[in-house]
Structures are given as structure tokens and as C-alpha cells.
Amino acid sequence: MTRRTSRRQEPLDDAELSRLLPAPGDPQLSPARHLLLEEHLMNEIQRTAPAPAPLRRIARRALLIGVPVTAAALVGAFAFTTLTGSGGSATTAATPHPVEAPVVRIETGSTARLASTVERIAAAASTGKTPEPGPGQYIYTKSKVSYLSVSHTDSDKSRTWVQPLHIRETWNSPDGKQGWLDEPGYQPEGGVSLDSDVESTLNGPSYHYLKTLPTDPDALLKKIYKETEGQGNSPDQEAFATVGDLLKEQLAPAELNAALYRAAAKIPGVVVVDRAQDAAGREGIALAHVDRRSGDRTEWIFDRRTYTYLGSRAVQVVQTDDVEPGTVLERTAVLERAVVDAQKQRPGTRGTDV
Template sequence: MNASPSHQPHPAEWTETQSLLPSAERDLPAGRHQFHKEQMMARIHEDLRTPRTAPVAPPKRPNPFLRRAVLLPAAAFALAGAVVGGLALTGGGAQGGKTALATGPALTTQVGVADAKGAPQLLGRISLAAADTSAPTPRKGQYVYIASKVADTYVKDDGGAKVVSDELHTRQVWEDLDGKDGWLIEAGATSDEGMTLASDVSKTGAYNALVELPTDPDALLRQIYRDSDAVRDPEVPRDQAAFVAIGDLLTESFPPAEVSAALYKAAAKIPGVVAVNDAVDATGRHGIAIARENDADGQRTEWIFDKKTLEFLGSRDVVVKKMADSPFEVGTVRHTSAITERAFVDAAKRVPGQAS
């Protein structure tokens, strides 16, 4: 998949019925992208993504690797962070500095209608479509390459707390099949050249770990609950943590077709999962969604799929309930992402089609 937005409006036009500006920085909403993104613990993420002006509490600007670190465990789904798993982060640019990201008004969207009864049927169709997908099998020594467009909304203290959003920007991740070696390039989080992601332990969610997951939905869901319970933030409800864990494995990983199909079937068994009639990914593509609301923060995590092919497009976190202690209004998009390319490549920092 190589989709990319063709029109990029001014930040003042940032709504999800239009394309978003491609450019530079991103934040993950607390508890969500909370997501993956690679095996680092929250402490490390804060160092990576400390904003130039400190955000106000209670909402905190999450970091590019926060989601998995918050919700997932050391066994099959957790990311082993530097503190617990020997992860090393090494900046890659000679200049060393991170690219500053411009900000605009909060990203907003129309909240789609949720249908609890329609979720099992839709997930059944998505599972069948995933199982029918012909995905390549990597060779030893190859890397998973995932490119995406991402943006976040957060609170910024700039002479007065206000809700702002980063420009939509590109995120590129390379990861070896064990998840022990990789590279990240993301404006606002790394230098232009990127940084090394290295660990002395295998990453759960890496390709070789995904291959070993059970494909029986019941067994798979038991493992997801067991592993997410081991590291779940106490403020994140158990069912929400399991839902987010599955979403992480679908987003910045490259599961074999049979594993993807099993993950969707497992998700259908989580209480509170709903279908959403309309959702928009970071590049402006409309689709249908599978979602679950986190009652603790009023945010709904949505997995977005093409309405015709049921291909996974991306995900987003939308405020669907106003919380008394939160500055975020209903319809605020806390995080949005769209996968633009996913492939196996022969080396880190190499993109598909590039000569060896």
C-alpha cells in the first residue's frame, strides 16, 4: 500500500474530513498509543519526546513508543524497555537536534455512530479478508519496514494552556525479525537521520514472535489478557488494555495472514467492542471501524478499514465523552495514524524498491 495525501491544507483547516498537513511531530494520547511503538518504557519515551514547553497536567504528551510500554508485557506482547530489557537508543544525526514541529488547532472529527450488535459480524468479515490476504514470507536477515502518517492533539503550556495538534508527519520504522535491532526516523522524535533501536531481548510483536502466537482465538485472547494484565496501567480497564494490545500488533507489525485473522476473531470476544459507521484515517481516507471506548478517559480507540476491501488502513483515538477534568472536547482526535507502506526489506534504513 502506497497511499499518500495529495492535498495538504493549512493547519487551520485540520479536520478529519480533509487531508492533514504532512510534516513533523507527534504525541500519543494517554492510554492509547500508549501504542507500540517499539519496546520502550515510558521513562525513555519522555526523554525522547519532551516538548520545548512543558505540557500541563493532567493530560501529558505521550511519546512515540509509549503505548506498548504502558499496556503490554514482557512475555508475548510487551516491549522490553531499556530499563527492564536492555534497550539502547542511539541518536543518529551528526547535528544531533530534533526537527521542531509546527502546531495548529486541535484536530476534530464527527463522531461516528457505534453499533455493538454489528461488531461480531464485521470482525468476522474482516477476519476472512485477512486470512485471504497473500503476504510475503521474509527471508532470514530481512527487516520489517513500516511507513505511516501520524499526528496528535495535546495540551501545550505556551503562556497559557491550550489544546493544539502537531502537523501530520511521516514515521518510518525498521525492525529485524526478532525485534532486537531497528531504526526509527520521525520528525520531532529523532534527528533527520533517525536513531537506533536496539535490545538484548527479542521483542514481542516482532515478526518471529507473531509467528509463534496461537491461531485459536480463545487461546490467543487468554494469552493477550494474561500478558497485558502483567504490565497494564491500573487506570486502564482490563478489557481496554486487551483491545489496545491487539491493535498494537496490527499496526506497527507485520503479522502473517493467519495470525491477523485470529487477532480479529479474538477482538470480537472482548466486551464493549463496537462497529463504527464512519471513521477517517490520518490521510483523509474514510472507512468503517472496529472500536472500543475507554470509560476511564472518555476516548474511543478505532481501527479503520477500507469499506470495500476491509484492508486495515490505520487507527485513531477520538474523545467521545467529555470528562470533568479534561480540556478535550467531544470530537477531538487525540491520535491519528495511517499506514502508507508495509514491506520486508534487506536492511535497516532501506526502503522498498531501493537497490541493495
Template sequence: MDDMQLLRDFAGPAGLPAPDELARKRAELIAATTARRPGRRWVWGSAAAGLAAAVAAVVVLAPADTPGSPGPAAAPVTDPVRILLAAAAKARALPDVEPRPDQFVYTRTRVADGRENEWWASADGTHDGLAFLYGHETELAGCRDGKRVQKDHGRTVTSRCEPRPAARPDLPTDADAMLAYLHKSTYGEGDTLHDLGNEVVALAGGYLRPAARAALYEAVAKVPGLVVRTDAKDATGRPALGITWNSTTEHGIGNQDEFLFDPVTFTYLGSGMTGAVVSQGIVDAVRQRP
């Protein structure tokens, strides 16, 4: 599964970057914006997060249906760059846990109509995983020795493949390198903001080690035209900050998505496209839950 986040109480309130750090990042943002070729306008809608970790056979990475932290009343942050940089700082400070090759990244999401999906994706891409998508059980066959063997309507089908690890060990850990990686556009639709958005959705909803997750948020902060929605909610009803963008594919099809972040801890809550992330963790076996 290649579309494959910290407990609020564990994370605690997240501080915003110091003014001098923000000024430096803004200068980088302006430089990156002027250096890029003109593109379609992005409108994002919220900020950031990270994954939690524990030293155990099962590592919990994100909460299930956790109520918001009450905290003191404060004016919501409306600057998308500040939000993303705060989220990046929070993510970079998390414990770094590298899954074993034989483990699985477990993820459970909820969509707007209340239905839930869950899957177990192989950490190194070579082991057989499993998904329950909209009530249907689907085998996620691993890729071994360049071949993937899976059942298809009672038949055994063998196809050529390359492993697609759920825990990527080679992702960039700085903003510029991450932005270059995103522009490679593995979706094959061309170098557009639509493609870039698809890449961010796929990465943000999966397992990322702290340095890579922080780099992802810092890379997004370099994209021009980001806009915050302060009254957003995710599919579970949790209040959120939304960072949105509007983009159009090369075929003229419009797309708008929203990345949702906790307004107190800046933890990533999910997106409008893939739904709310309600649970995520590292487990030893298929069907095991954190």
C-alpha cells in the same frame, strides 16, 4: 520497535460470512461475553484487513496513498461482528510469507497533522534497526546474547534484554487462544479493556502472518459493546469503517481509540492512536523501502 496490509486492487471486494457462519460466531460471542467478568464498555469503530505478499527480496504488504475502489454503491455494513469476521476471512486467505531472520519489517505511517514516521524493525529482534520518528533518527539496537548495545548522547550503553521480533512466529492462530494472549497484557497495567486495546493496536499495526491476523480480528469480535462508525476517515483522508471502544485505566484516565478498515476490501488502514498505515513490507536491509 514494538508498536510496530494489502493493496486494494490486489485484494478485491471482500465477501461477508454466510448466515450460518455468522450465527455460529454470534453464539460464540454470546458465550464469551457471559463467561467474562463484567468490564467497562468498549466502543469500537470498524473492521479488518490483512497483509499482502510477493515472492521477492522486497515484499510489499500495504499500499501507499491508494484511492478507494469505486465499486457499486451499497449500504455500509454496520454490524461490527460481521465486519470483523469478513476481515478475518479475507486475511486468512492471503498468501503466507515468513520473513527470514535477517530481514526487516518496514512500516510507514501518517498522523493527522500530515507528518510521517517510518521504521525498519528486525524480523527476529537481533539485528540493528532504524526509525525516523517526527523528524528524528533513532537507532533500534538489536538484542544479541542477552545484551543490547546502543549509543546514548555520545556514550555507549549496554543493557540486558530479550529479543523482540517484529515478525512473531508464536502468535495464536485461533480466536480463543488469541483472546487469552491479549489478556496477558504485556503493558503491565492490569487486566483491563484499556490494556487489551493497547495490545490490539500494537499487533494490528505490525506484521502478522495471515492466520494470526485472522485470529486477532476474530478475538476482537468476541469483545462486548463494539460499535461501528461508517463515516470515518484515516489520516490520509481515505474513507473507512471505524470500530471504537471507550475504556478507562486503573488510574481513571479515559481512552478512546478507533481501528480503521477499508469499507470495500476490509483491509486494515490504521488506528486513531498510531496513524494511518500507508506502506508496509519486508525488506533485506535498513533504509531499503518496498
């Protein structure tokens, strides 16, 4: 068959092009979606790079909710592996399949008992026995965790998927220069190094760095807002998230620990939730804050009797991009926190135990 070619040589003007071509779709993504894609691509680069930069802390979760088809085409091939693991490529085959996120009854938050609850929590923190890590020692944290894996694939808009509950252990030197992470199924077998020469900041604090922070709640909160300016969805949400990150896998001096809670109580939108359950199934009282953009509420859970920190939870409280209210997007529980004499050593043992 002979292919026919156009004899028209003069160029088409804009009007003719607009008439002949189909109307373009709207390629614009919301700021949240742009951030999501950026995090996906950066995580994939870290995952496949020959010598990935070590992670100094748990990355804040990225929600994969209602991604447009054009965006899904970019990240769909690695959406599950990117959001379920942060280690090398060796983790891909061993990563457990995600499970459907649990749905719970949403408890109403209130400011009625905020001041008294925070004072009880701060008092417990300031009077608690906090071990002082010395040279050569490590801060050990054992947690049970489940983070968002992927939310709503193109073929199924009715389910939100999370990691199965699993154990995560970290070891961090007081100066933040040496560390180890063991998270079977989500990191290479045996764990990964967290060694780094990066200077400690609020986004990646060492114990020594935390000792330099002000213990006056107002001064502390002012510094948190200043250091996190321009990050996250809003200044208030970022401040709350920053304090929450310090509670998970770090050891703070008792006086600073109390100041962190008193500072958090001054963040607009913080409420008390009377009932919340951590990843270990322990029920307690919570301090919580709602992310107005994503519609989920982050809850820090405390023992109702002793007011010691138990863990955290993120619950969707507003219908957003097909995520059902009450969906639990994230759960953590601190099972053990101690100072040990060697990297990979567990409390009650001698030498390396991993």
C-alpha cells in the same frame, strides 16, 4: 534594622502548629495523574540520558489533561518536547510546533453488525498475501501519523495540541534484534537505531514471536489478558490497545492476523463505527473501544470494500478535563508495508536508501 528573634524556646505542640500554619492544600493526585508524571519523568530520563534505551514500538500516548499546578511545575519545562519526540536532545530544536487538534462529528458505535463485520475483516486478513521475511531481511512500514503533543496549558484551557501530520518509517528484523526508525523532526537527523537484545513480548513483539502465538481466538485472547494484567486503565482497554499496537508497525502471519480480529471482537465494549477517517484522509469502517477513564475512543479503520487495515484514530467522546467531545487526539495511516533486503532500504530500491 535589628532583626527580632523569638524568645520562646519550648517546642510547639501539634495543636499550636495547626493553628499558626495555613491549611495545607490537597496534594493527592489521581492514579491517572501519577501515571502521567511517571511517564513524563521516565521519558525525560530517556531523552537526556547519554545512551538511551531504544524504543521497540510507539509508546502509548500519555494525556496531559488538567495537570494540577504542583504537577505542572515538575513537567511544564519539558511537556512539549517530551510528548512530541522520543529521540535524543538533537530533536528539540527541530521539532515542529504543535497544531490545534481537529474536531470531528462523533459517530455512534453499535454491536448490531459486529460479528459480520469482524468476519469480513478476518477473511480479508487470512486470504491476503503476507510476505514471509527471511534471514537478513527487514519488515518495512511507512506511516503518516499525528500524536497528542500537549493538552491544555495553564494559560489556555480551550485548546488541545497535537503533532502536525508527518511521515514515520520503521525497519525491523524478523527476530526483533535489529531495527531503524526515521521520523524527521521527531528523531535525530537520519534516524535512530532500534537494535535491542531484549526478549520479544506482546508489548514489543518480533515477527518470530508472533509466529508462536495461538491462532485460536479464545486461547489468544486469554494469553493477551494474562500478559497485560495490571497494565493500562482496565483489562479490556489494555487488551484492545495491545491488539491495536500489533497492527501498526509489525507484520503478522495471515492466520494470526485473522485470529487477532476475532479475538478483539470478544472484548466487552467493542463496537462498529460506520464512518471513520485515517491520517491519510481515507474513510472506512472501524472497530472501536472506549477508554472509560480518559473518555476517548480508539478506532481501527478498515477499507469499506476490501476490509484491509488502513490506520487508526483516537477521538474524545466524553467531556473530560476540558477536552471537547469530537477532538481527534491521535491519527495514523499505514501507507506502505513490505519486506526489504536491507536496513534503511525502501521498497523498489536497492541497498541503503536513507
